[in-house]
Amino acid sequence: MEAGLEGRNGEESRPVMKDGRTIAMRDRINIKTIAEKAGVSVATVSRVINQNGRFSAETEAMVRRVMEEMDYHPNTIAKSLRENHSRIIGVIVPDIMNAHFAGLVLEIEKNLFRHAYSTVICNTNESDALERKHIDTLLSQRVSGIVFISGKRHYSLDDVTVVYVDRRPDNYEIDDDCVVIESDNESGGYLAARCLIDKGCRNITMLYANNTDHNQKMRIAGYERALREQALAARTICVDTITAVAAAEKIREYIRAGSRPDGLVCTTDILAIGAMIGLRELGIRVPQEVRITGYDDSMLAALYNPTITSVRQSIEDMAQKTVDSLLERIDGGGKERAHHVLPVHLVERETTK
Amino acid sequence: MEAGLEGRNGEESRPVMKDGRTIAMRDRINIKTIAEKAGVSVATVSRVINQNGRFSAETEAMVRRVMEEMDYHPNTIAKSLRENHSRIIGVIVPDIMNAHFAGLVLEIEKNLFRHAYSTVICNTNESDALERKHIDTLLSQRVSGIVFISGKRHYSLDDVTVVYVDRRPDNYEIDDDCVVIESDNESGGYLAARCLIDKGCRNITMLYANNTDHNQKMRIAGYERALREQALAARTICVDTITAVAAAEKIREYIRAGSRPDGLVCTTDILAIGAMIGLRELGIRVPQEVRITGYDDSMLAALYNPTITSVRQSIEDMAQKTVDSLLERIDGGGKERAHHVLPVHLVERETTK
DNA sequence: TTGAAAGCGCTAACAA
DNA sequence: TTGTTAGCGCTTTCAA
Numbered sequence: 001m002e003a004g005l006e007g008r009n010g011e012e013s014r015p016v017m018k019d020g021r022t023i024a025m026r027d028r029i030n031i032k033t034i035a036e037k038a039g040v041s042v043a044t045v046s047r048v049i050n051q052n053g054r055f056s057a058e059t060e061a062m063v064r065r066v067m068e069e070m071d072y073h074p075n076t077i078a079k080s081l082r083e084n085h086s087r088i089i090g091v092i093v094p095d096i097m098n099a100h101f102a103g104l105v106l107e108i109e110k111n112l113f114r115h116a117y118s119t120v121i122c123n124t125n126e127s128d129a130l131e132r133k134h135i136d137t138l139l140s141q142r143v144s145g146i147v148f149i150s151g152k153r154h155y156s157l158d159d160v161t162v163v164y165v166d167r168r169p170d171n172y173e174i175d176d177d178c179v180v181i182e183s184d185n186e187s188g189g190y191l192a193a194r195c196l197i198d199k200g201c202r203n204i205t206m207l208y209a210n211n212t213d214h215n216q217k218m219r220i221a222g223y224e225r226a227l228r229e230q231a232l233a234a235r236t237i238c239v240d241t242i243t244a245v246a247a248a249e250k251i252r253e254y255i256r257a258g259s260r261p262d263g264l265v266c267t268t269d270i271l272a273i274g275a276m277i278g279l280r281e282l283g284i285r286v287p288q289e290v291r292i293t294g295y296d297d298s299m300l301a302a303l304y305n306p307t308i309t310s311v312r313q314s315i316e317d318m319a320q321k322t323v324d325s326l327l328e329r330i331d332g333g334g335k336e337r338a339h340h341v342l343p344v345h346l347v348e349r350e351t352t353k
Numbered sequence: 354m355e356a357g358l359e360g361r362n363g364e365e366s367r368p369v370m371k372d373g374r375t376i377a378m379r380d381r382i383n384i385k386t387i388a389e390k391a392g393v394s395v396a397t398v399s400r401v402i403n404q405n406g407r408f409s410a411e412t413e414a415m416v417r418r419v420m421e422e423m424d425y426h427p428n429t430i431a432k433s434l435r436e437n438h439s440r441i442i443g444v445i446v447p448d449i450m451n452a453h454f455a456g457l458v459l460e461i462e463k464n465l466f467r468h469a470y471s472t473v474i475c476n477t478n479e480s481d482a483l484e485r486k487h488i489d490t491l492l493s494q495r496v497s498g499i500v501f502i503s504g505k506r507h508y509s510l511d512d513v514t515v516v517y518v519d520r521r522p523d524n525y526e527i528d529d530d531c532v533v534i535e536s537d538n539e540s541g542g543y544l545a546a547r548c549l550i551d552k553g554c555r556n557i558t559m560l561y562a563n564n565t566d567h568n569q570k571m572r573i574a575g576y577e578r579a580l581r582e583q584a585l586a587a588r589t590i591c592v593d594t595i596t597a598v599a600a601a602e603k604i605r606e607y608i609r610a611g612s613r614p615d616g617l618v619c620t621t622d623i624l625a626i627g628a629m630i631g632l633r634e635l636g637i638r639v640p641q642e643v644r645i646t647g648y649d650d651s652m653l654a655a656l657y658n659p660t661i662t663s664v665r666q667s668i669e670d671m672a673q674k675t676v677d678s679l680l681e682r683i684d685g686g687g688k689e690r691a692h693h694v695l696p697v698h699l700v701e702r703e704t705t706k
Numbered sequence: 707t708t709g710a711a712a713g714c715g716c717t718a719a720c721a722a
Numbered sequence: 723t724t725g726t727t728a729g730c731g732c733t734t735t736c737a738a
Contacts, residue, residue: 028437030715041725046717054723071509076493077439078715081430081730084381088473096459099452106449106476113475118490120441121474122466123459137471140429156424244656273656280658303597303626305633305658383731394709399733407707431731434714 029070038066049074080142088118089326090138091147094126099298100315101149104166107319108147115327117144124150145326151213153178161329165322168214179329179338181321183313185215188344189222192265192293192311195352197230201263201291205235207251207275208267209242219267219295235261239271247274248281255282262290269294269301272308272351292351306350313344382423391419402427433495441471442679443491443499447479452651453668454502457519460672461500468680470497477503498679504566506531514682518675521567532682532691534674538568541664541697542575545618545646548662548705550583554616554644558588560604560628561620562595572620572648588614592624600627601634608635615643622647622654625661625704645704659703666697 031049035042040059047055048063055063066072080086089112093101109119120143122134131150135157138146145161148154153169154162164172165181172180189206196204206223208216220236227234237254239246247266251274254261266272272294276286286292286306294301297312321340328334384402388395393412400408401416408416419425433439442465446454462472473496475487484503488510491499498514501507506522507515517525518534525533542559549557559576561569573589580587590607592599600619604627607614619625625647629639639645639659647654650665674693681687 028715031717032715042716043718043725043727044723047724050717052718056723059723073489073492075434075495075715076490077430077434077495078730079717081428081434081714081732082716082718084730086430096449096462097452097455099450102450102455109449109474109476113487118473118494120471121462123462134466136426137429139426141471142428142430270656277656277658300653300656303623303630303653303657305630381731384733385731395732396709396711396734397707400708403733405734409707412707428731431714432733434716434730435732435734437714 029072030075034063034066034070034072037070038063084142086142086144087116088120088141088143089145089147090120090122090134090141090143091149092122092124092131092134093149094124094151096121096123099300100296101166103315104149104319107315108165108322111319111323115323117327128152144330147322147326161326163322163326163329165318166215172214174339175337177336179325179334181318181325181338181340181342182215183318183342184344185218186222186225188295188311188313189219189224189265189267190226191222191344191346192219192295192309193223193226193263195293195309195346195348196263196265196291197226197232199263199291199352202232203261204232204263204265205237205254205259205261206265206267207237207239207247207271209271210238210240216267223265235259239274242268242270244270244274244277247271248278251275251278252282255279255284264290264292266292266294269296269298269304269308269310272310273300273304276304276306276351287351287353291353293346294351297347301347301349306353309349309352310347311344312347314342317342382425383428387416387419387423387425390423391416437495439495439497440469441473441494441496443473443475443487443494443496444502445475445477445484445487445499446502447477447504449474449476452653453649454519456668457502457672460669461675464672464676468676470680481505497683500675500679514679516675516679516682518671519568525567527692528690530689532678532687534671534678534691534693534695535568536666536671536695537697538571539575539578541648541666542572542577542618542620543579544575544697544699545572545648545662545664546576546579546616548646548699548701549616549618549644550579550585552616552644552705555585556614557585557616557618558590558607558612558614559618559620560590560592560600560624562624563591563593569620576618588612592627595621595623597623597627597630600624601631604628604631605635608632608637617643617645619645619647622649622651622661622663625663626653626657629657629659629704640704640706644706646699647704650700654700654702659706662702662705663700664697665700667695670695 031042031045035045044055044059045063048060091105091108093105096102096105105121112119124131148164149166151167163179168180168182193204206220208220224234237250239250264275266275272292275292279286279290284290294308294310297310301308301310325338384395384398388398397408397412398416401413444458444461446458449455449458458474465472477484501517502519504520516532521533521535546557559573561573577587590603592603617628619628625645628645632639632643637643647661647663650663654661654663678691
């Protein structure tokens with residue numbers, strides 16, 4: 001009965017394979033082992049594992065028992081090879097240490113896990129070369145899809161489903177054939193500026209970081225719209241790096257040069273903290289003399305002294321939309337292009353009291 | 354010349370396979386495609402890819418050119434199946450949102466990437482059930498190794514190399530057959546308490562979180578040793594959750610009940626911030642009336658107002674030791690058991706001025 | 707230096 | 723309801 005298999009997988013070739021790979025390895029248990037122990041064929045075992053029907057209740061019970069007993073874990077690699085589908089999603093992220101990205105990636109991972117997908121997180125540290133290397137690895141791994149939080153546009157990724165999230169890709173046009181999920185940064189900037197205006201601020205400056213990031217641009221645009229509505233002058237301070245030290249330095253320079261803002265809209269919470277450090281050194285009180293808003297509603301915003309009014313993006317919604325869009329497309333139901341813009345809201349705290 | 358292959362992979366079976374899987378899929382390029390275009394055998398292409406020698410310079414150039422031209426990415430899944438080695442490492446982490454864990458995982462990922470390993474990050478949210486599910490997935494994926502940052506001991510993971518890091522496994526004994534990498538928490542607690550003593554504090558209380566975590570216990574032990582050396586009484590406050598709100602609440606209760614510490618050793622920076630929030634509400638000044646130390650030297654510690662003296666663990670060293678130990682063992686050179694304890698140091702800031 | 711072919715563990719078409 | 727078997731893309735042995 002088993003004679004026909006001898007040629008391909010004869011008993012004599014088991015413990016030590018021809019090329020010697022398994023010499024030190026304990027006899028691996030695979031679907032064939034389970035089939036033999038259960039007295040059925042590998043096809044039946046496969047059907048039970050994947051619940052594809054066409055087996056009896058007794059057969060199923062038997063197979064399950066043997067699998068349990070032998071602590072059998074189906075080999076996903078073989079399954080992936082056969083199905084040309086790895087059930088792995090790559091996530092390209094610039095900096096996982098950044099709490100905003102960490103939260104987003106975590107939520108994406110959670111959502112994917114719920115759908116039985118694994119997540120490979122690739123940190124690029126904003127390096128294009130590293131991003132390219134990561135992509136090559138992911139393609140070699142035949143990932144089912146890639147989530148880009150990088151802002152870089154990738155054109156030649158034909159065989160893999162791609163979603164851009166949080167940072168829109170370079171040169172993005174609304175009718176581009178790609179999927180983009182972002183939050184409403186323009187409204188975020190507007191809400192922050194509007195809050196300061198409503199509290200009576202009339203000399204409002206925007207503190208932003210010096211990068212060409214589209215999100216920052218949109219936050220600035222929203223800020224400008226709010227000021228324009230009230231016929232107030234818009235002013236900006238550009239910080240070289242997103243660090244509190246750099247922000248503190250810039251704000252000191254700005255004020256020493258003679259400016260005296262009564263409101264500060266910052267494009268991240270870190271910049272807001274930096275601004276407060278700078279102001280404190282000059283003896284200027286927050287919020288009495290200067291009101292401040294941050295962005296991201298990070299843990300810092302709720303804990304800092306004073307607590308920081310901040311624009312909150314719904315990371316959970318963003319992650320869910322991302323995973324839904326991705327899996328829809330992987331499963332073949334989704335359209336080529338999509339553009340989701342998620343709402344934001346303002347969390348008011350002590351810095352705008 | 355190719356006739357012999359017709360039976361297994363004849364041209365007529367390419368565009369649409371028997372089971373119809375590839376109907377909508379573009380003709381996949383694989384090692385055979387490259388071999389045909391380059392006019393060599395698949396064995397030769399494989400040798401070039403893996404630099405296994407036994408090919409001429411011209412052959413190599415030709416093969417490389419074709420691979421480049423066709424944007425060919427060797428299928429890692431097939432390679433893994435054949436080699437029974439996935440070059441994927443699973444990392445089990447309780448909470449990737451925690452900056453300490455995020456940093457550690459990031460560094461581990463970086464180190465692994467350098468050795469051409471991919472990292473699958475599994476967030477357990479401290480749930481045993483989720484941890485078990487993640488492990489099953491990882492075993493099915495035939496990962497080359499698993500890094501546990503979970504504190505749970507796993508006994509039946511025979512076929513996979515395991516390293517425990519940052520949190521030692523349950524019931525760990527120094528001569529256990531497992532690999533443990535942790536930082537010197539006892540010294541951390543000692544250094545923090547010692548700093549306060551040196552600044553003149555005599556009534557020093559320890560604020561810790563209510564979990565059975567071994568690291569916390571060691572930090573407490575170190576604190577107790579420092580106080581014992583000076584014949585000072587050790588006192589502890591246990592907070593239910595590691596949140597600033599809970600810590601603030603506890604410290605207020607403690608002081609309202611009549612205690613008046615002049616020093617506070619906290620087992621995390623968040624607890625230190627919570628303590629300061631609580632003290633501020635009572636009008637007690639830091640560091641003038643109470644000096645405080647945190648732990649982890651998180652971003653919070655450097656940014657908070659006042660900046661927080663904190664115990665710094667070298668995350669970089671911990672990650673490198675982890676990856677080195679893991680790969681050593683995967684490559685077959687490493688011993689069964691190992692126990693590495695990494696040094697810590699104190700970063701002094703305003704809260705102990 | 708090169709090529710032919712077995713086989714890693716699995717799924718699914720096809721036959722029974 | 724069940725079994726047999728081709729083949730996913732790759733590496734490596736063996737033969738030339």
